[in-house]
Amino acid sequence: MAAISRALNAPTVVEPTEAGRGLWSWISVVDHKRIAHLYFMASGLFFLMAGIEALLMRVQLFAPNGHFVSAELFNQLFTMHGTTMIFLAVMPLFIGFFNAVVPLMIGARDVAYPRLNALSFWLFLAGALFLNSSWFLGGAPDAGWFNYAPINTSTYNPGPGIDFYAIGLQIAGIGTLMTGVNFLVTILNLRAPGMSLMRMPLFVWTVLVTSVLIILAFPPLTVNLFLLMFDRILGTQFFATAAGGQPLLWSNLFWVFGHPEVYILILPTFGIVSEVVATFSRKPLFGYSTMVLATVAIGFLSFMVWVHHMFTLGFGPWVNSIFALTSMIIAVPTGVKIFNWLATMWGGHVRFAMPMWWVVAFILTFTVGGMSGVMLAMAPADLQFNNSYFVVAHFHYVMIGGSLFGIIAGLYYWFPKICGRLMSERLGKWSFWFTVVGFNVTFFPMHFLGLIGMPRRIYTYAPGLGFTTWNEVSTVGAFILGVGVLLLAINVVVSAVAGRVASADPWDARTLEWAIPSPVPPYNFADIPLVRGRDALWVEKTHGDGRMLPAPAAHDGHAPPGTVHMPRPTALPALLAASVLALGYAMLYRSVWAAVAAGAVAVYAIHRSMFTPDPGEFMRVLSEPGELAAQGGAH
Amino acid sequence: MALLSAFALTGCAAAPESVLNPAGPVAQMQLSYMYLSFWIMAAIFLVVAGVLVVAVIRFRERRGQERELPPQVEGNTALEVVWTIVPILLLAILGVVTVAGSFTLARLAPSSRALVVQVTGHQYWWAYTYPSLGITTANDLHIPVGEKVDLELTSKDVMHAFWVPRLGGKTDLVPGRTNYMWIEADRPGVYTGQCAEFCGTGHADMRLVVEAQTPAQFQAWVQSMKHPSSVPASGLARQGYLDFKTAGCFACHAIAGTPYQGVVGPNLTNLAQRPMIAGNILRNTPANLAAWLRNPPGVKPGALMPNLHLSPSQVRALVAYLESLH
Numbered sequence: 001m002a003a004i005s006r007a008l009n010a011p012t013v014v015e016p017t018e019a020g021r022g023l024w025s026w027i028s029v030v031d032h033k034r035i036a037h038l039y040f041m042a043s044g045l046f047f048l049m050a051g052i053e054a055l056l057m058r059v060q061l062f063a064p065n066g067h068f069v070s071a072e073l074f075n076q077l078f079t080m081h082g083t084t085m086i087f088l089a090v091m092p093l094f095i096g097f098f099n100a101v102v103p104l105m106i107g108a109r110d111v112a113y114p115r116l117n118a119l120s121f122w123l124f125l126a127g128a129l130f131l132n133s134s135w136f137l138g139g140a141p142d143a144g145w146f147n148y149a150p151i152n153t154s155t156y157n158p159g160p161g162i163d164f165y166a167i168g169l170q171i172a173g174i175g176t177l178m179t180g181v182n183f184l185v186t187i188l189n190l191r192a193p194g195m196s197l198m199r200m201p202l203f204v205w206t207v208l209v210t211s212v213l214i215i216l217a218f219p220p221l222t223v224n225l226f227l228l229m230f231d232r233i234l235g236t237q238f239f240a241t242a243a244g245g246q247p248l249l250w251s252n253l254f255w256v257f258g259h260p261e262v263y264i265l266i267l268p269t270f271g272i273v274s275e276v277v278a279t280f281s282r283k284p285l286f287g288y289s290t291m292v293l294a295t296v297a298i299g300f301l302s303f304m305v306w307v308h309h310m311f312t313l314g315f316g317p318w319v320n321s322i323f324a325l326t327s328m329i330i331a332v333p334t335g336v337k338i339f340n341w342l343a344t345m346w347g348g349h350v351r352f353a354m355p356m357w358w359v360v361a362f363i364l365t366f367t368v369g370g371m372s373g374v375m376l377a378m379a380p381a382d383l384q385f386n387n388s389y390f391v392v393a394h395f396h397y398v399m400i401g402g403s404l405f406g407i408i409a410g411l412y413y414w415f416p417k418i419c420g421r422l423m424s425e426r427l428g429k430w431s432f433w434f435t436v437v438g439f440n441v442t443f444f445p446m447h448f449l450g451l452i453g454m455p456r457r458i459y460t461y462a463p464g465l466g467f468t469t470w471n472e473v474s475t476v477g478a479f480i481l482g483v484g485v486l487l488l489a490i491n492v493v494v495s496a497v498a499g500r501v502a503s504a505d506p507w508d509a510r511t512l513e514w515a516i517p518s519p520v521p522p523y524n525f526a527d528i529p530l531v532r533g534r535d536a537l538w539v540e541k542t543h544g545d546g547r548m549l550p551a552p553a554a555h556d557g558h559a560p561p562g563t564v565h566m567p568r569p570t571a572l573p574a575l576l577a578a579s580v581l582a583l584g585y586a587m588l589y590r591s592v593w594a595a596v597a598a599g600a601v602a603v604y605a606i607h608r609s610m611f612t613p614d615p616g617e618f619m620r621v622l623s624e625p626g627e628l629a630a631q632g633g634a635h
Numbered sequence: 636m637a638l639l640s641a642f643a644l645t646g647c648a649a650a651p652e653s654v655l656n657p658a659g660p661v662a663q664m665q666l667s668y669m670y671l672s673f674w675i676m677a678a679i680f681l682v683v684a685g686v687l688v689v690a691v692i693r694f695r696e697r698r699g700q701e702r703e704l705p706p707q708v709e710g711n712t713a714l715e716v717v718w719t720i721v722p723i724l725l726l727a728i729l730g731v732v733t734v735a736g737s738f739t740l741a742r743l744a745p746s747s748r749a750l751v752v753q754v755t756g757h758q759y760w761w762a763y764t765y766p767s768l769g770i771t772t773a774n775d776l777h778i779p780v781g782e783k784v785d786l787e788l789t790s791k792d793v794m795h796a797f798w799v800p801r802l803g804g805k806t807d808l809v810p811g812r813t814n815y816m817w818i819e820a821d822r823p824g825v826y827t828g829q830c831a832e833f834c835g836t837g838h839a840d841m842r843l844v845v846e847a848q849t850p851a852q853f854q855a856w857v858q859s860m861k862h863p864s865s866v867p868a869s870g871l872a873r874q875g876y877l878d879f880k881t882a883g884c885f886a887c888h889a890i891a892g893t894p895y896q897g898v899v900g901p902n903l904t905n906l907a908q909r910p911m912i913a914g915n916i917l918r919n920t921p922a923n924l925a926a927w928l929r930n931p932p933g934v935k936p937g938a939l940m941p942n943l944h945l946s947p948s949q950v951r952a953l954v955a956y957l958e959s960l961h
């Protein structure tokens with residue numbers, strides 16, 4: 001029966017328990033929740049790799065005139081550490097959360113374009129693998145994560161490293177761009193009946209704004225990478241000064257992308273913190289409308305400040321003044337957020353489970369990072385700070401103390417929803433103290449190092465400059481931090497297998513995702529819920545019987561009773577990404593024939609995806625909420 | 636945070652390149668900006684941290700509260716206006732200062748009659764030309780104290796940045812473009828720093844030395860540069876002078892007063908007067924000079940002076956010659 005209707009390209013009826021078994025089910029995955037798993041696993045691994053790169057650098061810098069690694073290797077390490085953390089670890093970790101919870105929070109069955117979503121993941125993975133294969137294929141990129149011109153041109157960098165950077169980020173970046181489009185459309189179009197924009201959970205708002213930032217910020221990067229590839233492969237001269245090229249063209253295009261990028265990396269954390277703070281204070285988020293406004297304002301302003309990365313590049317006092325002022329203004333909406341979180345806790349009954357611990361740590365460390373950020377915005381003073389360890393301290397306070405602490409809070413918070421089990425609080429506390437203490441011991445002294453004249457990106461330093469002590473402290477801190485992260489990884493693995501089984505709503509939370517079973521069945525909501533207010537589930541808890549009312553059935557008219565119409569799994573996105581990966585290597589080795597062959601496969605995959613309609617499948621709805629977990633789960 | 640200021644007071648002596656120990660008006664002004672913003676920020680931080688600590692202590696859920704809900708406050712417009720306006724006012728202070736400072740540090744008017752030095756970055760060394768004095772040197776910048784010195788910065792290859800923290804913040808050297816900054820030293824002394832824009836393998840070894848001298852000393856130095864030592868007539872130094880040609884050094888190096896006029900590497904006029912060599916990472920001693928000549932990339936990874944496989948006698952002669960360049 002199933003085989004026949006498959007052949008006829010008509011929907012089949014499938015059991016939810018059938019979904020998600022075996023390797024092929026992962027390759028052909030289209031379910032946003034399982035794509036989230038893939039994002040978490042892949043970016044978690046890249047996170048650990050980048051962490052190891054950091055530890056190697058810290059060992060090298062432990063003592064003056066260090067010889068643990070060579071200058072050449074050190075330059076590759078800091079380049080790959082930064083590039084990996086930003087593009088292959090922190091951003092995809094966030095995208096993991098987008099996938100894991102956004103459709104649930106808005107009461108949708110999936111994202112708007114499930115296939116495109118799979119393609120996004122596979123392109124990210126392809127780009128990431130491509131970039132990291134450089135370690136074995138002639139050397140990793142070594143010009144820093146912002147890869148300034150002209151040291152990134154073949155004249156000064158003839159090896160393949162920069163090609164890996166340009167092609168790898170291009171591939172991964174296209175995937176990210178599609179993620180932006182997908183979530184923008186999903187959030188605008190797939191909200192459950194009753195969920196107006198101003199009823200969306202704040203996390204969804206931050207994802208919405210982040211998606212817009214992705215859509216607007218990645219094209220300049222794409223263009224920049226293309227120009228660089230033209231220079232390196234075709235011999236054009238966009239960045240080479242000898243022929244009238246403009247190194248500052250790269251710098252500007254890069255930071256036009258790069259500054260919004262750092263907000264892409266922090267806005268979702270603001271969303272996570274907002275959810276956690278409200279849930280655990282047992283109060284609504286203080287000043288919801290202001291928080292929405294602040295999010296939008298930050299997103300808007302993030303495009304107006306890019307020159308503050310380049311105050312030393314000599315654009316003159318007018319340009320520097322204007323961009324210094326816009327950079328300072330961005331502190332206002334950010335400050336409003338911090339005060340509103342504090343006000344949410346104020347007068348509440350704050351429950352201290354792990355997510356809340358991390359939010360408290362986040363507020364403190366992120367504030368430190370924000371403060372040093374304002375100091376950096378003072379252009380004349382920044383001439384001293386720029387490219388010094390003070391900046392390294394600043395952005396680690398923002399990226400770790402900000403983005404990452406938020407990610408960890410979100411992990412503890414949503415883990416039960418994602419895996420159906422709670423993470424261990426005991427192990428969690430150990431990990432918390434190691435991470436927070438290690439983090440501050442590592443990075444606080446870097447403020448001092450910058451102030452006493454240590455520039456970033458030096459593979460070693462002379463004795464007698466006063467750098468030694470603080471570098472020693474920092475290295476010790478890095479290993480403490482490493483233990484904390486390792487404990488977190490252990491906690492994730494152990495809890496996923498043997499953690500306490502979670503109920504649908506273990507935190508007594510407020511938003512829609514907690515109205516459905518943990519782990520979530522493939523179709524998310526048996527009935528699309530009716531949203532009757534902000535904090536949709538909380539409204540039902542306080543004004544209803546605690547359960548969501550079903551929305552008047554409008555969709556799925558053609559699905560047999562007791563089933564839900566779902567997209568059918570397909571491996572076409574994975575095939576397309578694989579062919580793009582092959583195309584990348586063809587470009588790297590300048591092989592026209594291989595490029596044509598890979599391109600042909602890509603065209604085939606695109607053609608198939610576009611012109612073969614997906615009949616989907618009818619998935620039977622489980623009668624008992626616990627049925628899925630009892631039968632072994634979908635994950 | 637309090638740590639930071641305690642550190643600022645005590646940490647300078649051991650740190651010769653400390654921003655916190657300015658030796659000229661530019662660095663002084665920048666430091667005052669740092670303190671201003673630091674204290675404002677520290678105050679805000681204390682407020683945030685204080686409120687947070689109180690909230691954590693006072694409003695944590697107590698036994699018996701599990702079933703009751705706190706008042707479901709949704710916001711308070713007056714409060715929110717306060718914590719929007721107050722930061723704006725504080726930032727306005729910083730903003731005004733910032734704009735004023737940016738213009739103070741801008742390019743000096745050409746009429747200022749400041750001493751102009753053209754600085755050219757190279758992988759991994761610095762070339763200095765004093766157009767009004769007709770002097771070219773490398774790696775060892777001499778300036779008179781108490782005078783604004785106008786630096787015109789550019790690069791021969793990739794980007795670099797000129798950063799001598801005690802004299803002022805950094806400015807990048809961008810190929811194909813001239814940037815400007817000015818520095819001034821209050822008192823005589825040797826001020827060091829290093830390249831602060833990643834420029835390749837030798838980036839960490841591209842260090843800076845600025846010798847600030849009294850006007851009289853500076854004039855003496857100018858004279859010595861204008862009238863360099865004569866070509867040695869005899870002895871080992873004479874042999875070195877000849878080897879400088881046969882070994883190929885002249886193709887890259889210039890020495891005023893000789894026919895050697897290479898421009899690929901640092902100008903070596905009066906080399907013996909310089910405190911440091913090899914991009915200012917080694918003391919200028921005969922032993923270090925010999926080690927450098929035997930294998931430059933071995934001494935300084937990435938150095939663009941090749942290993943010329945000189946014989947020991949060539950090295951000895953060349954060292955003798957270079958040591959004679961006063």
Ligand SMILES: [Cu+2]
Pocket residue numbers: 756757759794795796830831832833834838841
């Ligand atoms: Cu340099």
